[in-house]
Amino acid sequence: MISNALDPDLLRAYVSVCRHGSLSRAAEQAGRAQSALSMQMRRLEDLLGKRLLRRTGRGVIPTTEGELFLGYATRILSLGEEVVARLGEQSTSDPIRIGLAEEIAIIVLPEALGQLRRAWPDLHLDIVVDHSIAISDRWREGELDLAVATCLAFAGDAVRSWDVELLWIGGIDCEPDPAHPLDIIVYAEPCIWRRRMLEALTEIGRDHRLTLTSQSISAIRAGVESGLGVALMTAECVRPEKMRVLPTSAGVPPPLIVQYGLYAPDRPNVVTKAAIELLARSLQARWSNFP
The missing domain is CATH 1.10.10.10 (Winged helix-like DNA-binding domain superfamily/Winged helix DNA-binding domain)
Incomplete structure (x- = not known):
């Protein structure tokens, strides 16, 4: 038939x-x-x-x-x-549970989520900000409706994905001495950035020592600004008046590339679909090389 x-x-x-x-x-x-x-x-x-x-x-x-x-x-x-x-339209009284890696929250929370609230005035947002592996764990357990984090932490395919450049950032007066180990500031385990950072330094044979470890971007920023060491950051996290991007001539590896993804259910309801588009537009505006 x-x-x-x-x-x-x-x-x-x-x-x-x-x-x-x-x-x-x-x-x-x-x-x-x-x-x-x-x-x-x-x-x-x-x-x-x-x-x-x-x-x-x-x-x-x-x-x-x-x-x-x-x-x-x-x-x-x-x-x-x-x-x-x-x-099957979701009632706006039911919360949309969104999980964001902290470095992503800094970028999208002020703009995209405000737009979403204006479009749906009665919407209840439940935002979880954590490192990518924790966000992935929550996603796998069904505790989130949307998630944005590093693709390496997720097993499935992302709805959208972006290649993000991680820069080597030091304080405004940072001038690493090649004769001494490089002081570095790292994120606490488990952290994909931390692993990539240490691998990159090992690959170029650069001696290094840990001077600060934290799960918080705010603490990482404070450490860099205070001259405690060098950290990996996205361009959006850099405060130009207090930090500078270090070139390879300063004895650091080239910028690293990490892929981030937006994860959503196969058949999102109308409100979740609106959230997907707003988050995607906000990230695309900064990372225009997305597929």
Whole structure:
């Protein structure tokens, strides 16, 4: 029956293949075997009695009938999501639980969350600020509706992701002496930044010693400003009047790259979806190289 061809799973698979222009890329994005996706496409064509995809040297493209069906498939899926959102719309009296790595909270809390509150005046926000591994643990236990933290701490795929540059930061008068160990300020374990920092120093053979350890960015900043040592920070955390970015000529490694991700449920309700977009826009404005 034709109605069987309107199975949302088949429609989503078809739309994904058309958008990626490749069965292999669509399968990889969905975390599925290409053979399983190919079987779905053949089943869809059999149900409709039409050829929907044509192979090219680069992948696949919709046929004339496939283009027509793609438009309808997209509309059907969009309408289905709207129905689910309206019927299952979360009451704004129920809190949205958002987990943010502290370095992310500094960036997004003043802007994105204020916009969200203005859009939903009765909204109750439950914000958890912690290190990425703790945020990941809470996410895995189902204690959060949204999370933004380092991708290395998460097992699943992020809704959006960004490559973030971590800079070597010293006090405004910091001039490391290459003849002496580099004084460093690190985050308390467990911390992905800390591990990356120590690995990078070891790779270039730079002797170092720990002068301050803390879980708090405020304490890390204070230590850097007081001249206690060098720390890793994002550009947004740097206070130019009291800190400076150290070049490699100062005996530190090049800036490190860490990937951050925005994690959300597969089918967020309308309020959570709004939070996703606001958080994503806020982060994109600062890290414009996101995929």
